[in-house]
Amino acid sequence: MTRVLVPLAILEGESVSTGLPTLLATMDVTVLGYHVLPEQTPPDQARLQYEDRATAALTDLVGAFEAAGGSADHRLVFTHDRERTVDRVADEVAADAYAVTGATGSVDRLLVALTGDLVVDRITAFVAELVGDREIGVTLFLATDDEPGGRDSIAAAADSLAERALDIETILAVDEPPLEALVEAATTHDAIVMGERSPSLRSFLLGEEADRVAAEAVGPVLVVREESTDAATTREQGIDADRASQRED
Numbered sequence: 473m474t475r476v477l478v479p480l481a482i483l484e485g486e487s488v489s490t491g492l493p494t495l496l497a498t499m500d501v502t503v504l505g506y507h508v509l510p511e512q513t514p515p516d517q518a519r520l521q522y523e524d525r526a527t528a529a530l531t532d533l534v535g536a537f538e539a540a541g542g543s544a545d546h547r548l549v550f551t552h553d554r555e556r557t558v559d560r561v562a563d564e565v566a567a568d569a570y571a572v573t574g575a576t577g578s579v580d581r582l583l584v585a586l587t588g589d590l591v592v593d594r595i596t597a598f599v600a601e602l603v604g605d606r607e608i609g610v611t612l613f614l615a616t617d618d619e620p621g622g623r624d625s626i627a628a629a630a631d632s633l634a635e636r637a638l639d640i641e642t643i644l645a646v647d648e649p650p651l652e653a654l655v656e657a658a659t660t661h662d663a664i665v666m667g668e669r670s671p672s673l674r675s676f677l678l679g680e681e682a683d684r685v686a687a688e689a690v691g692p693v694l695v696v697r698e699e700s701t702d703a704a705t706t707r708e709q710g711i712d713a714d715r716a717s718q719r720e721d
Contacts, residue, residue, distance in 0.1 A: 473498075473499065473500045473543070473601075474498075474499050474500065474568045474569070474598060474601050474602075475499065475500040475501070475502060475565060475566060475567045475568055475569075476496055476499045476500070476501050476502075476567060476568065476569045476570070476571050476694065477501075477502050477504055477558070477561065477562045477565065477567035477569070477570050477571070478492075478496075478501060478502070478503045478504065478533075478570075478571045478573065479504040479506060479554075479558045479561075479570065479571075480503065480504065480505055480506070480533070480573070481506065481507065481508070482505030482506065482507060482526045482529050482530060482548070483505075483507045483522055483525070483526055483529075484507075486573070487533065487573075488533060488536065488573050489573060489574055489575045489576045489577075489691070489692065490576070490577055491576040491577045491578055491579050491662070491663075491691065491692075492571065492573060492574075492576070492692050493536045493537045493539070493540035493542060494540045494541075494578065494579070495576075495579045495602070495663060495692070496537065496540075496542055496571070496602075497537075497540045497541040497542040498542070498601060498602055498603075498604045498606075499542060499543075499601070499602065500542075500543045500544070501537050501542055501543065501544040501545075502544070502545055502546065502547060502561075502565045502567065503530055503533050503534055503537070503544060503545070503546040503547070504546070504547050504549065504557075504558065504561050505526050505527075505529065505530045505533075505546060505547070505548045505549070506548075506549045506550075506551055506554060506557055506558070507522065507526065507549075507550050507551070508551060508552065508553075508554050509550055509551065509552055511552055515550040515551070518550040519550055522550070523548065526548050527546075527548060530546040530548060531546070533546070534546050547561055547565070549561065558570070562697065567697065568598060568696065568697060569598060569694050569695055569696045569697055570694070570695045570697065571692055571693070571694055571695075572692060572693040572694075572695065573692050574663070574691045574692040574693065575691070576662050576663060576691035576692060577662075578662070579608060579662040579663045579691060580607075580608060580609060580662055581608065581609040581610070581611060581660075581661050581662055582599065582602075582603070582608060582609070582610050582611065582661060582662070582663050582664070582665055583611050583613055583654075583657055583658055583661035583663070583664045583665070584596075584599055584610055584611065584612050584613060584664075584665045584666070585613045585614075585654055585664065585665070585666040585667070586612055586613065586614045586625065586626065586629060586667075587613070587614055587615045587616070587650045587654070588650070588667060590667035590668075591667070591698065592625070592628075592629050593632075594667075594696060594698075595665065595666075595667050595696050596629055596632050596633055598665065598694075598696045599633065599638075599665055600633060600636050600638065602665070602694070603638055607639070608639075609638075609639040609640075609641065610633060610638050610639065610640050610641070611640075611641045611642065611643060611657070611661060612626050612629055612630055612633075612640065612641070612642045612643070613642075613643045613645070613653075613654060613657050614626045614642075614643070614644055614645070615645040615646075615648055615649075615650035615653045615654065616644070616645070616646060617646065617647050619644070619646045622644050622646065623644060626642050626644055627642075630642055643657055645657075654666075661691070662691040663691035663692050663693070663694065664691070664692075664693045664694070665693075665694045665696065666693065666694075666695055666696070667695070667696050667698075668695055668696060668697045668698050
């Protein structure tokens with residue numbers, strides 16, 4: 473089954489919206505509780521001080537995903553480098569996507585961004601599994617300066633999902649800044665799915681663009697990863713990644 477990594481600053485009280493466990497009920501979920509330490513603080517010292525509290529919070533979160541009908545586990549990491557830790561744990565658990573949490577209730581329609589240098593088949597396969605047989609509508613979004621090519625691309629993606637009996641709509645934004653167009657479209661959707669190589673993704677997740685989208689959108693963002701060599705090897709060998717909770721970067 474497809475796995476989604478949900479990273480949370482666990483000791484800062486970051487949690488998940490009420491709708492996220494239900495949305496991810498068709499996925500395997502790993503909740504990554506992380507705590508970023510000052511450079512001079514040894515991880516072992518932080519673990520002794522905070523592990524019990526952080527683990528209790530993670531156990532409650534796993535329970536929320538399981539109560540929604542999904543499968544979930546958790547990892548706990550004390551680290552000096554959040555970004556590197558999230559990438560490493562994602563590889564170790566062979567995560568297919570990240571979840572950037574948002575505030576949402578029930579998810580009735582997804583906005584799926586196809587803009588950028590993406591493996592569209594990987595995104596549409598993820599969306600098909602995510603939706604399953606539930607009545608969740610899907611809007612495919614593509615920003616492009618090539619209108620004929622864009623229409624062909626979005627039509628092909630729509631056809632592949634329509635074959636799985638999904639409710640599909642499309643938005644083609646021609647000659648518009650991709651991020652601005654995405655933000656505008658997001659306001660009428662409950663959650664966003666996008667690819668890892670979308671424009672400005674790194675800043676989207678960690679910078680000003682994330683704040684802007686979070687302010688405009690009402691739901692979480694699911695970022696479909698490119699499958700790395702490490703993730704593929706992990707998947708093939710079935711390596712248990714429990715050591716993620718014992719190491720730090």
